[in-house]
Amino acid sequence: MMKRLTVAVIGIFAFGPVYWLLVTAFTPDEDVFQFPPKLWPTRFTLEHFANLADNPALMNYLVNSIIVSTLTALLTVLVSSYTAYSFSKFRYRGRKSLMYLILASQMFPQGLLLITLYLVFSAAGMLNSYLALVLSFTTFTLPLCVWMLKGFFDTIPDELIEAAKVDGAGQGSIIHRILLPVALPGLIATGLFAFIRGWNDFIFALTLAGPDKQTLPPGLVNTYLGEFQAAWPDLMAASLAVSLPVVIGFAVLQRYLVAGLTSGAVKG
Amino acid sequence: MTVQTVPSKHAEPPEVVRRRKLGKPLSNGTFGFLLTLPAVVMFGAIVLYPLAGSLSTSLFKQSLVIPGRSFAGLDNFKHVLENEFWPVLENTLVFTGLGTIAPFVIGFALALALNTQMKGRAVLRGMFLFPWVIPGVVVSFAWLWIFNANYGLLNGLLVRLGLIDAPVSWLGEPGTAMMAVIVAKTWASFPWIMVMLLAGLQTVPSVLHEAAAMDGAGTIRRFWHVTLPHLRGIIGVVILLELIWNFQHFDTIYVLTGGGPAGATTTFAVAVYETAFKGFDLGQAGALGALWMLLLSVLVVFYVRMAER
Numbered sequence: 001m002m003k004r005l006t007v008a009v010i011g012i013f014a015f016g017p018v019y020w021l022l023v024t025a026f027t028p029d030e031d032v033f034q035f036p037p038k039l040w041p042t043r044f045t046l047e048h049f050a051n052l053a054d055n056p057a058l059m060n061y062l063v064n065s066i067i068v069s070t071l072t073a074l075l076t077v078l079v080s081s082y083t084a085y086s087f088s089k090f091r092y093r094g095r096k097s098l099m100y101l102i103l104a105s106q107m108f109p110q111g112l113l114l115i116t117l118y119l120v121f122s123a124a125g126m127l128n129s130y131l132a133l134v135l136s137f138t139t140f141t142l143p144l145c146v147w148m149l150k151g152f153f154d155t156i157p158d159e160l161i162e163a164a165k166v167d168g169a170g171q172g173s174i175i176h177r178i179l180l181p182v183a184l185p186g187l188i189a190t191g192l193f194a195f196i197r198g199w200n201d202f203i204f205a206l207t208l209a210g211p212d213k214q215t216l217p218p219g220l221v222n223t224y225l226g227e228f229q230a231a232w233p234d235l236m237a238a239s240l241a242v243s244l245p246v247v248i249g250f251a252v253l254q255r256y257l258v259a260g261l262t263s264g265a266v267k268g
Numbered sequence: 269m270t271v272q273t274v275p276s277k278h279a280e281p282p283e284v285v286r287r288r289k290l291g292k293p294l295s296n297g298t299f300g301f302l303l304t305l306p307a308v309v310m311f312g313a314i315v316l317y318p319l320a321g322s323l324s325t326s327l328f329k330q331s332l333v334i335p336g337r338s339f340a341g342l343d344n345f346k347h348v349l350e351n352e353f354w355p356v357l358e359n360t361l362v363f364t365g366l367g368t369i370a371p372f373v374i375g376f377a378l379a380l381a382l383n384t385q386m387k388g389r390a391v392l393r394g395m396f397l398f399p400w401v402i403p404g405v406v407v408s409f410a411w412l413w414i415f416n417a418n419y420g421l422l423n424g425l426l427v428r429l430g431l432i433d434a435p436v437s438w439l440g441e442p443g444t445a446m447m448a449v450i451v452a453k454t455w456a457s458f459p460w461i462m463v464m465l466l467a468g469l470q471t472v473p474s475v476l477h478e479a480a481a482m483d484g485a486g487t488i489r490r491f492w493h494v495t496l497p498h499l500r501g502i503i504g505v506v507i508l509l510e511l512i513w514n515f516q517h518f519d520t521i522y523v524l525t526g527g528g529p530a531g532a533t534t535t536f537a538v539a540v541y542e543t544a545f546k547g548f549d550l551g552q553a554g555a556l557g558a559l560w561m562l563l564l565s566v567l568v569v570f571y572v573r574m575a576e577r
């Protein structure tokens with residue numbers, strides 16, 4: 001009984017805002033802008049979603065988000081699989097230190113790093129480029145992804161690799177023909193996770209990219225929050241649209257999620 | 269390449285590796301290290317060099333927009349310690365403290381409630397993750413709208429219930445803005461804590477509970493003497509990680525209040541960003557950031573100690 005009550009009360013706190021987001025996004029303006037607000041919607045509209053599609057600036061942010069997140073996912077999978085293979089199947093001096101360095105790097109405040117990153121990218125003529133964003137996102141996604149993939153590679157028996165060597169396989173074909181196919185589910189999870197991190201990021205895209213290369217999170221802030229009277233229903237519709245890929249991605253990731261979360265390497 | 273054994277978990281002693289003659293093809297260890305090179309280079313370029321660079325700006329008078337800099341000794345530290353440091357520290361501590369305790373209590377309560385054979389538990393757990401997985405700016409948009417002074421849901425509910433007479437500008441008053449920011453962050457944080465603690469709860473052997481119950485221990489005593497001791501490790505990790513993350517948190521605060529009103533919600537993350545990218549003063553931003561980093565490293569040391577145990 002107590003348990004059901006607890007779930008109900010926390011459920012209201014958790015899903016109340018989600019409900020309100022949905023209601024506002026599908027309600028006509030006249031009904032939204034009144035006080036006190038109607039708790040139950042009486043009329044339904046899709047005009048706010050149509051407004052999003054009609055806004056070329058938003059479509060540009062969307063394209064940027066897709067490009068940057070996809071490139072981040074690909075680069076992350078590539079770099080983290082080599083690194084994870086090394087951590088899992090090789091022993092050399094400094095390996096432990098490297099592992100801890102990579103894990104610890106997410107403890108450094110990003111706002112502080114951005115001061116110098118901005119100057120460096122500016123000097124290199126890379127401000128306002130996809131590359132600056134992709135490199136930054138990938139670096140901060142690596143810790144979790146390396147840890148996640150290392151877990152996968154650890155489960156691949158060394159005998160499999162030894163047998164391949166006996167058959168004359170070089171390191172290249174061991175990685176690309178044996179390890180990566182076996183770890184495919186892990187690679188997909190890693191890529192999806194990196195995609196979401198790139199998709200959700202705010203501060204790097206805000207600082208390192210100008211309006212034409214900005215992704216959706218800073219793009220939405222610039223579009224809607226500068227105005228005196230924000231177009232709230234449009235913003236709620238946009239919020240739902242931006243959240244959708246992430247929610248789908250996490251539904252797919254659920255299986256790996258708890259293990260990844262409990263490894264303590266995810267930054268919340 | 270000749271047949272080589274891949275070092276297993278029980279690695280060959282390092283002396284063996286070192287005794288290999290030079291001029292041979294890459295030894296296994298060297299090849300292993302080379303595989304990490306892309307990651308190492310990226311960490312150097314995106315994390316370590318910027319960290320050193322940003323810390324060093326604290327000793328210079330340097331602008332974001334004007335090239336060149338001049339050595340300033342400890343002037344920047346002196347300036348920030350005499351001005352924004354203390355209020356910013358206070359805001360950061362309030363945000364970090366309450367922003368950790370509140371979601372911990374909610375997450376723990378929910379984990380305990382969901383740790384039963386309730387129907388559809390897995391689905392519920394997945395649904396509760398929603399606030400945590402969505403982009404940080406969306407969290408802010410949702411609460412910005414709920415706290416809106418003119419048409420907001422919160423004012424609407426409170427007026428209907430007769431608890432307030434006139435709408436309150438939650439984000440516009442220094443007294444309520446910090447609470448509003450903490451509520452929004454709590455909403456986004458508690459699901460992760462719930463998942464972690466639920467995973468921990470499921471490792472508590474039911475035999476222990478049954479034995480305690482046979483000895484006559486009630487629900488509350490079993491919680492104190494069986495559940496809590498078993499979860500001690502995971503509770504420590506969860507709380508420390510939350511403290512570390514909240515101490516650096518930027519998105520929710522920046523979008524909800526921009527650090528205002530009158531600096532009432534300006535934490536280190538917001539202050540460093542504003543000083544560097546709105547005030548263009550890299551020297552003072554670096555000094556503030558160095559102090560921020562110093563305080564943060566205390567938490568990180570605690571975390572590493574705990575992780576090693």
